[in-house]
Amino acid sequence: MYDYVIVGGGSAGAVLAARLSEDPQVTVCLVEAGPVDSAEQIHVPAAFAKLFRTRLDWDYDTHDEPHLNRRRLYLPRGRVLGGTSSINTQIYIRGNRADYDAWDQPGWSFEELLPYFKRSEDNERGADAFHGAGGPLAVSDGRAENPMSTAFVEAAVEAGYTANDDFNGATQDGFGAFQLNQRDGRRASTATAFLHPVLDRPNLTVETNLQVHRVLIEGGRAVGVTGHRLDELITLRAEREVILSAGTYNSPQLLQLSGIGPAALLGALGIPVVLDQPLVGQNLQDHVLIPLVYPHEHPISMLAAGTPENFQRFLAEGRGPLTSNGPEVGGFVRTDASLDAPDVEYLAAPVMFTDGGLGVPTAHAFTFGPSLLTPRSSGSVGLASEDPTAKPRIQHNYFADEADLDTAVAALRIALDIAGQKALSPYTGTPYLPPASTSDADLRAYALRVTHSIFHPTSTCAMGSVVDAELKVLGVEGLRVVDASVMPNVVRGNTNAPTIAIAEKAADLIRGLRAPADTARGGAAAA
The missing domain is CATH 3.30.410.40 (Cholesterol Oxidase; domain 2)
Known part of the structure; x- marks a missing residue:
């Protein structure tokens, strides 16, 4: 039994685990389907493409894209501690002020989110109205x-x-x-930046090579997760909350496997419906x-x-x-x-x-x-099978x-x-x-x-439709989603930095803390 069980040790999950475990009175379990991030190619920036389609990649593809001559496009996602921040191109871009203001969600305007960007940041150029220094996440010139x-x-x-x-x-x-998430020329993922320095905390447990198959829901409340490590069935119980940080493709897949999703699809696959929520997996956006x-x-x-x-x-x-x-x-x-x-x-x-x-x-x-940056087209993520090891059906409709x-x-x-x-x-x-x-x-x-994806999927568990402004899943107690899937719309730029900021804010929401004191005005990318 843990207070919090976090599913997914990637760009959001590693941040959440580090921040929530700052309180020694709570216990946190972070669950990652892949291994630890010990492969040397992760840490050599130029080697990122060599990680594609390896054991460290979920190795997804789109379904036949009807407007791209029925082509299927490759969609890499990190399956390793650090998630996609361990295999991406390390670009540190926040997006534009207009993106967050257009979300129209209480607490998520650009001015309200800027302090969380700055809290994470350790910019080698130093702190100013737009940047932070001294945070866990290195931001460096190439x-x-x-x-x-x-x-x-x-x-x-x-x-x-x-x-x-x-x-x-x-x-x-x-x-x-571009400024990059690097320190001394090596990759700075959320695993190396947030997680590695705190792995010795006695209240933090990190489970790797454990693929979660579904969230356990009892009486309308999430109480834990169950999954497999090889052939071993493992169940982890959560006293306070289950938090899905599995990413834009896997978080809606896990909700649907748990009976939260479109009733017609779940019924066709023989999955008992806990909550008929047709918007789970919809609104998929990408660059x-x-x-x-x-x-x-x-x-x-x-x-x-x-x-x-x-x-x-x-x-x-x-x-x-x-x-x-x-x-x-x-x-x-x-x-x-x-x-x-x-x-x-x-x-x-x-x-x-x-x-x-x-x-x-x-x-x-x-x-x-x-x-x-501002696609009008959107797609969906849905189950292709009731088997939790089957890859989801992804169609972006580019x-x-x-x-x-x-x-x-x-x-x-x-x-x-x-x-x-x-x-x-x-x-x-x-x-x-x-x-x-x-x-x-x-x-x-x-x-x-x-045309191919540049690997910035978002919005399949969007605020205002699947989760509320505190990232709680509507209609289920004790369950949140914290990753890029909660963005109502994709931001104008690379999505790793915004995902980290979302996790930083979510940690404060969960802990009941107020935003950081630094509320500098002006706003990055204001124009």
């Missing part, structure tokens, strides 16, 4: 210093866009280098990437990162190509001047990045392209709304314009499988052919 990344920012400025050295500062618009790939002859891409010299520099200095997170630089743009905030993020990486991250680089290359495809065309035109600038010309002479032309029709066809 150390790879690839000349292609520098050239990309210069080309964007040549194309008429502003430079921006802090996307989490006064404004989000413009181009520059897509539409990459442009440019092979070239300059031996400076990540293809050359693993040389003995680079390896030694990584070990001795924590610098060089092995510290590359992939998309080292990028930018935020409004495809329509009338928009109140950016609707496209550009991501640029000094590597040949193909097949949704599963392609093996065969040449030195530079890859960049637009990611659509480009179901024609307006998303219009944005994609406008964003590709901007990308091609940047590619044609003088600063990038040494690296963009010969595109790899480019659009047939720059006509609307050919750019649309290109987008449908190469």
